[in-house]
Amino acid sequence: MTSDSHEGHQLAIAALAEMIESIPVMMLTARLRDGSLRSLPMARVQAKFDGSIYLFADPLSETLADLKTQPQVNLSHADVPQCRYVSLSGDAEHVSDRPLAEKLWNPDYREWLPRGVHDPLHGLFRATILHAEYWDAAHSAMRQIGGLMKGLFTGNRPAVGDHESINLTNQ
DSSP, rough: OOOOSSSHHHHHHHHHHHHHOOOEEEEEEOOTHHHHEEEEEEEEEEEESEEEEEEOOOOSSHHHHHGOOOOOOEEEEEEGGEEEEEEEEEEEEEEOOOHHHHHHGGGGGGGGTTTOTTTOOOOOOOOEEEEEEEEOOOOOOHHHHHHHHHHHHHOOOOSSSEEEEOOOOOO
């Protein structure tokens, strides 16, 4: 399903934000200079989703250093017990905004950034999301089985959850 109406678009974004905010760890996939893809688990900064995702990481890591020339990223989220999945694509960049970094900083990030938020290379990144997709099959097991059975008998794709594809470039 693709959300077309303005109201449907806003509802889809609200559902997307709720899913993103409930899943604390994501996989960031970026393209390296040699063209290969590399994925890293990342802790999402706990902030309300507004079309951007913030994260702290070592800006000197090979994967993140290459964002200057290859800014396209994918952020994938999975909440397997709830059968909820999110894929976000967009452009990422290092953010040199110390007040924002201090506002978003969590002492738990010291494990990955031992020099802390006051390091000149504090490692705050922003991914501006251009496109998002989510799958939410968190319905009861009986509803999922019913959707599968109906699909088998009708020959139609089974309705076992919600799927949305959202273009965030025209909000």
